[in-house]
Each structure stands twice: as structure tokens, then as C-alpha cells.
Amino acid sequence: MSASPAAADHPFLGAAGDALANAGLDEARRLGVGVEIYLAASRSTQVRVQEGKVESFTVADSRGAGVRVFRDGRIGVASTEVMEPEALRQAVAEAAAITAWLEPMPGQDLPRVEGSLPYLDLASPSLRQVSVEARISRVLELDALAREADPRVKTVVGASWGDVAAHVRLCSSAGLQRSWSMDTAWAAVSPLVAEGTQTKNGRKVVAAREFSAFVPGQMAREAVEDGLLQLGASEVPSGRYPVVFTAEAWADMLGVFAGLFSAKAAEEGKSLLRGREGERLAASCLTIVDDPLLREGMAARPCDDEGVPSRPHDLIRDGHLGGLLHNVATAARAGGRSTGHAARASYKGGLGVGTSNLVVAAGRESEAGLRAGASVIEVRDVTGLHAGANAISGDFSLQAHGLWHREGRAPVPVHLFTVSGNFLDLLAQVEALGQQIHVLPSGVLTPEVRVGGLSIAGT
């Protein structure tokens, strides 16, 4: 158990949680199968403001239990949102029945997880103590400041707040008992700015565990600035350009292709990185570490979803591909140990492999230096990631907007162009990285990145 100050608030650490867990464990014992029980609860509030008024306010109390039943190399999966001992018994019985239809796979025995959890306190009592009224007034302030920031702001499409306090208890018939809690909050503002016939959307999103991280004035200013920078955008001539990705755009790219580092994807023939561990794939200046222990990253966690203690893992070190990411089953099949990257989307469904915080090592270049050159495209935002990026082939072709930097001239905004290539080429062509690390809401920590030559299709 992690000694978290939030333990007192944990809904499953107490008689009610014990009753649920024991009902599932007892049923598994009765059926002669192994079981892993994942109890999850979260409380969240969300506020959306439009035109100075609270448009919606949501209070959510979400609970569910997922069970994985292990029988002879088969794993049956069931979940329920009815948090009663009888429902847990039924879920275990159903998951056990399901195993009859599965084919056995090596490595699919009930995990025997060892080791104690690292100290990583992700709970934020201070955040929980902020009153609902204070959260609402901060969004109202964000909306108002964005509208007043510049006469070219037409409206604010959305100013919003969300917070979630999440709790998990994980136990198994192999004696595993783990629990953890985490708090996260985020705020976003998206002003619509207009000049002449052009309308552009600015955006700023902040995620943090402390209320003090949300500074409405600064967020509003940055969001409006992001929109204004796009006004007057023209199209850019097609060709190959050196490209600088802002931290936001680079984080989006990494997010889409992070699945390539999964040993499960590799096993299933869905990763270009299969069998290439240790090879030099990327530019030597590039190092990317998966680090679940960085508290400032929003994807931090003390252990993975099988309870394996978290530790940092090299994905790419000085250009060389590190090991792929494993859960207990994929590691067993590959003859190794879990790297602690078991991931489940929620208590529902099966268990896969997932990244935590993706940390790109800083380089030596200033952000101005990255943009220097005869003709450089700065990509500030890529859209249509689920459409234009294929995580299996590695190909991407994404609509983007940004700035066009030319030596001796002021940068001009450019839009409606596509930046395309392949993820592996992208990694190989990294030329330089900025000195400053930006912390993104998605759990990516990265500097700005300059890539040698990418195809830009504009006019």
C-alpha cells in the first residue's frame, strides 16, 4: 500500500471495499480459478462557460469493477458498475465461463507481482479543498479575460474546467494488494479571433495537480496570442522544408505514434519497431524516456495496472531504440520481465500495454536558434491526427498551421498546409532540440524539436 495522505478518502479501503474484493476472491476460489480484481472510483467536476455564463456544470461519481479470470493460459474478462458483492461474484463467474471460448497463450498465468511501490504522492488534498464556487469563478475569470484581451477576439468558444480524484484498489488471488489515488485538474480556453475575412481559433490548455497552477490572466493571454499569431495567414509554397515543431505539436506527434513502442503491438505485427531493439533508428541527439515517476507529468503513476512498481525506461537513448514496453504476459512470451507498462483504458475490457510520461531530453539550442535558416516552417499545431496519421504504417499526412521563418524577414503566419512523412524518418531526421522543457497536459515533457526536411504541401 502506498502511504498516501488521501488513503482516508479511498472508497475501497474499508469494510465496503473489503466486502467487494472478498466476494470476487471467494467466487474464484470456489470455481478453482485465479482472479485479479480492479476496483476503480472517481469523483469529478466539470464546468463550461460561454459568454460570461456557466453553460454546464457536471458532477460525476463513477465506480466500476473489472475482473480478469485466469484458467489454463486463458484470460476471461468481465466488468460491472453495480458495486455490490453479488455483482462481483457474477462478474467472476461470467469471466470464468468466457475462458471456455479462448485459446491458451503462453505467459497468461495469474501474475505474481513483487516489490514495493516507490513513494509517489499524486494526491492533492489542497486541490480537493477548493470550493466548487472557487473553481467556477476561475473559469468565469478565464472566459472574461480572454474576451477582453484584444478587440479582435470575437467570442470565446469555450472556457472550461475539469478535475478528477481517482482511486484504484487492485488485488488478486496470488495475494496482491495495492491501492493508489491521484488528483488531476485541467483548464482550457479557446478564443475565436477575427480580422477581415479570416477567423482563427486560439487555444491554451493547462493540466496540473495544484490550483495555483491555473493563472487565468496568463492562460487567456497565451490563448489569444495563439489565435492572433494565425491571423493574416496565407498559404505556403509546396516543397521540402526544415520544420520546427513546437512542444505542443511534437507532443501530439509522439502521442499518436507512442503505441509503436508496445511489445503487444509488436507481437501482433502492428509495430514497425518489432525486432529492432538496440538498433540506431533515430538521430543521435534524440533521447526519449518513459518516466512514470515524474510527478509533474500528468501520466505519472506509482505502479502499472497489474501492480508492477513503476520505474523509468529508455525508449530511445542517443538515437538507439531501447527495449519495447511490456506487461507481464508479453514479457513472459519474450522471455523477460515486465517493464511495468500494463495499461487498461478503464475497469472495462482487457489489459494492454501503454506509455506513461514521455520525456524528451533537452538539447542545446535556443528557441530562436531552432528557427534560424533561409526558410523554415514552424509547425504550431497539427489537426486530424486520428485521420491523417497511421500508427501501423507510420505514415502521417497532417493538416497544420504555423509560421514561416525566412532569414532577414519577419515571420509570417501560414495555414492549410499538410506536413507529411513517416514516423521513423522523422526520428532519424531530428537535427536539434531546444534547451527548455515544456510540460504538456497529455503527460509529454519535451523541448521544441527541429527536423531536417519534411514535405510541406500547400499551394
Next chain:
Amino acid sequence: MPTTTTWQPALDRQLARDVLAEALACGATFAELFVEDARSRRIALIDQRIKEVSSSHAFGVGLRIVQGHRATYGFTSDASRQALLTLARALATSDPGTDAVVPAPFAPSSLAACRGEDWDAAARVDLLRRADRAARGRDGRIAQVEASIEENTQRVLVANSEGCWVTEERPYARMFIQAIAAEGGAQQVASRSPGRAEGAGFLLGLDVEALAEDAAEAAATMLAADHCPAGRMPVIIDKGFGGVIFHEACGHLLETTSVAPGASIFAGRLGEEIAHPAVTAIDDGTLAGEWGSVGHDDEGLPTQRTVLIREGRLEAYLADRIGAERVGVARTGSGRRQSYRFAPASRMRNTFIAPGDATLDELIAEVPYGLYARRMGGGSVVPGTGDFNFSVREAFIIRDGRIAEPVRGATLLGNGADILKRISKVGRDLELAAGMCGSISGSIPVNVGQPPLRVDEITVGGRS
């Protein structure tokens, strides 16, 4: 496997009435309960093995309280009297209005529930194996096949302070087949994923061999494809999933969610000519068994067929309760949500462009040089500006009125208002295609659709 039985909502009318009354006690004008009990199953094959079978049971109650145009929403999986009354008090508006509204008596109505069915795993295993064999048999370069079946039965109750008491049972079934072709370090993927709002009979009647072979052939074809050339050109977008262009570039902008705050380029333009006269577009929730159909929407209103654009002229928006009030239009039975975890919002159902006269061959024959988008991928649109981007999964160059070489990595870039005027010719063969649409009220089943059609000029993104 357990069988489903006729559903009794886990909430009696007296409790529903008491919760609604509590919700209104502080002066709100409207309150609504949404109770959901959903069971789903998934079975998946990969690497020629049945690798996943899972079952899930979702249950919860959502409560919405409306005061003017402001909504508060909350949900819980605990349907006890105490939990629901606590939720109602937490959400009730803190600035009391005038007199409390008294909930009206309930007037029950329900859609005939579909019969519960045994879940026969063996029949589904057989479908998955047939898909795997057919895909691998079609082309030796197929390196991986993933096939899965998802079935879901969603049972809902909508009860509100105006006396609505609607229960409905909604079955869904969908099959997903993905083939990966590999050659010389390159990989290409293609998939087929038909779905209908009906029971397992639909799955068992599928021609899985044809679907699997089609996916395999498409993936293998794309292996040989070179990068798509970029530029502005005419594009023929084929039937079925091609309708995603209308869905993304126009459909979302006709939802009152984006019209009401003035965030849509189509706001305030009812009656105006916004599209080429060749374009008539419809959003229809009444089509029996179609993936995006419902009996009632998730606000308890019977679903409708809504003509959005008639011969180029804008006729209607898609309106939910609050959106209708904000924009000043009638509700269209379009209030939808993924689950009890979401407040409803104006959403699409089965959205399509109505058929015209031309055949696909005729459309292609008229293009000296352009792109034939045989199968579209997903896409996205910026609500404020209407700028969109979507991928073409299977694309070919058209030369001298004939389909020529395949190309990969093509995307279509444009603007919703602009492209509607450039759809100059619509074919006769309408087809709908199932998809999941994600938006403010979650991810919901919708059909997109269209006949093949011609866009006179659009920016094709690729590699120059």
C-alpha cells in the same frame, strides 16, 4: 452465457418523481432522469487465435437540471433513494427562482423491446475464423488479420418533469475486420466494419468472405501505392463512408451546439442557399435497423427524419431541447448521448446526401486529371472556422477519365462552406456506412452516407 430478459428499470415511478421534485425545489424549470442498463460483449481474433472475450455491464443514473439555458448534470451508479436525493441537492441551482415547478404525472410509452437472445460463442468464433481465412487467402502478402465482433444492448429510461416516461431497448451489433499487408518493411492496413442497430441475426447473415477479401485486397493494393501528389484538383468521392465529408464539414456545424453560440459558419442562415443545387442532405433517425437509428432520442422525444438542405437551401438545424430554445427552432429528436455519463446534446443519426442520377463511371469519365477517393478515413473539423481535414484510406489517380494508379497518404483539406458549393454532381447509388461519432455528449453510433459524387476542386494534401 446469461440471456437478457425484459427490462425493469431499477427506479420506480415514485422515486423518480421524488428525485425530480427535489431537483426542481430550488426553482429550476426542468429536470430529467436518464437511467441506463447496458450489457455488451466483445470477441476478438488476432494471430489466428481467439484472443479476447469480454463482457461488461454498465449501469447508472444521470440527472439533469435546467434553468433557462443553463444545465447542471450529474451521474452515479448508485440508484438508491439516498444517493439520488443527495445528487439532486448537489446539482440544484443555488439561486432560487420564483415558484418551484411541480413535476407532471408520467405518461408511459415504450418501444417494443427486442427479444433477448442467447449469445452463441461458437457461431461468432466461426465468423471470425472465416474472415481470417478469407483475408489471408486473398493475397499472400497479408501478414496479420484482426477480426472482432461487438454487441451491445442498451436499455434506457427517460423520465422528466414534463411527464415523459419512455423506456427503450436498443440492440447494436458490429463486425470489424482489419487486414495488414506487409512487404519489404512497409505495412499497409485496410479495414471493413459494418454495423446495424439490430440483434445477432445481422451478424450471422454477413458475407464475411466478401468483406475480408475486400479489406485484404485494399491493403495489398496500397502496398504498391506511391505517395499522393499534392495540389488542387477535382475529386470523385465514392459512396458509403465518403459521407464522412458531409458529416464532418457540415453536419457538425448544423448541430445547435455549434449554431447557438454563433460558433458555426451556418448560424443565422436558414433559408439561404448554402450548397450547390445538386445537394440535398438528410439526417434520419427513423430508418429501421440502421446503425444511427433510435426510437426516441435520449431526451425522450420520438426520432425524426430531418431534411437539412434541400436542393442547396438550408432548411433545418439538428436541435436538442436546450439548443432549440437557444436558436429558436423546433426540436428534431436529436438529443443524444453515449451513456448516463453524459448530458444530451444535439447530434447526428443517419446523415446522408440524397441520390442523384449519375453512375460512378460517368462521374470518373468526366475527369481528365484528379483523385478518386474510393474509401475515406476519419477526419476532423474546426467548429469556428469550418476548416476540415480528412484522410483518404484508399485513393487512385484519375487520368483521362479512367482510374489509374493507387496513391497513399492523401488527405482532403478544405472548408465546410466552400466544399458544399463545389459538390456539382451526385450519383445514384446511395450507401450508408457505420461509424462512431465523438463529440460533446460522448461517442455515439451514427451512419454517414452518400452516393458517389464529384467535388469540382479541393486541396489534396500529400507529398509534393
